[in-house]
């Protein structure tokens with residue numbers, strides 16, 4: 001789970017790739033791309049074109065189970081439950 005500086009949060013935060021974010025939020029990858037395009041979540045786009053979503057913004061965007069209240073918990077849930085390829 002990479003950490004990047006989120007300019008919106010003003011600090012380094014956990015970031016999820018699109019597949020992880022979609023899985024964590026229980027939405028399609030298309031929806032995640034829409035959120036990025038509409039700036040509904042904080043996204044970092046690497047020079048390679050790969051996109052990562054700030055976990056803090058994802059938590060605010062979606063209503064997770066009460067156990068998932070912070071980015072670290074979200075990351076654990078994703079890691080535990082997600083066999084999806086990255087990308």
Ligand SMILES: [Zn+2]
Pocket residue numbers: 006007008009010013042054055056057
């Ligand atoms: Zn952020």
